[in-house]
Amino acid sequence: MTEKTASESLTIMTELVLPNDTNVFGNLMGGRLMYWMDIAAALAAQKHSNAPVVTASVDNISFENPIKLGNVVHIQAKVTRAFTSSMEVHMKVWGEDLKKQHKYKSNEAYYTFVALDDDNRPRPVNGLVPETDEEKRLFEGALRRRQLRLILGGKMKPDDAQELKALFTNR
Template identity: 80%
Template sequence: MQARNPSDSYTMMTEIVLPNDTNVFGNLMGGRLMYWMDIAAAIAAQRHCNAPVVTASVDNISFENPIKLGNTVHIEAKVSRAFNTSMEVHLKVWGEDFTQQFKYKSNEAYYTFVALDPNRRPRVVPPLTPETEEEKRLYEGALHRRQVRLILGGKMKPDEAAELKALFFTKHD
């Protein structure tokens, strides 16, 4: 299976914030944004593996700045690491205010997807080869984020997370 680059999965999704998308303060509802982010991330994951995918986890969503009614939302997504049957997708969300003519960062998150075969069973995905310094940084950190997800999900014991433990403990001679 041939390795893919993060740029092969790059997805940009753009939406406009309409009244039905907002809360009583005129801000984009977090749930609506997470819905749009899930779509963008799924497209990126499918581009990487050329197969249908399902969302396995959503973590580390940070809400930095609200996006107001009438503003435009830009969601950038690309695969940050591929494991055996799963892929981590990194997302950045930008708001754009056309009347004030500025663009601002709103959110960042990681979603995990599992690729499926025709029988809806997990299938192997292509490996990922990062190219840029940012892609390499995200790639390296993905192993640690995965181990945290597995521990929190009860699928890994903390003692089994060797790479994660190495961040906190050093060997003494």
């Protein structure tokens, strides 16, 4: 497999918040935003792996600021690290009030995707080479986030999570 840069997977998606996308408070519904985020993240993972992908996990999504009816949603998705068949994708989400020309952060999240072969089985993915300082920081933290996901999903014993343990013990 070849290696790709994080920037090669960059996907930017823009949506307009319409009445059907909002709750009774006139805010974008969280479920609708998660749906759009899933699409943007899947596109980034497919660009990286050159294969169809499925969502394996969604990390905690905390909403910092609501996005109002009539505002624009900008989602930036980029692969942060590739493992054997899975990829972590980091997303940043902003809202934008076009009338006031004001852009504001809504939230960030990590999604994990698995690349599939023609028989819908996990297949190997390209390695990832981070270039910028932010990409390197996200790349370094990805292994710890992955271990936490595996523990929470019952697929790894806490004692086996060496990267996480290192955070709490002296090396």
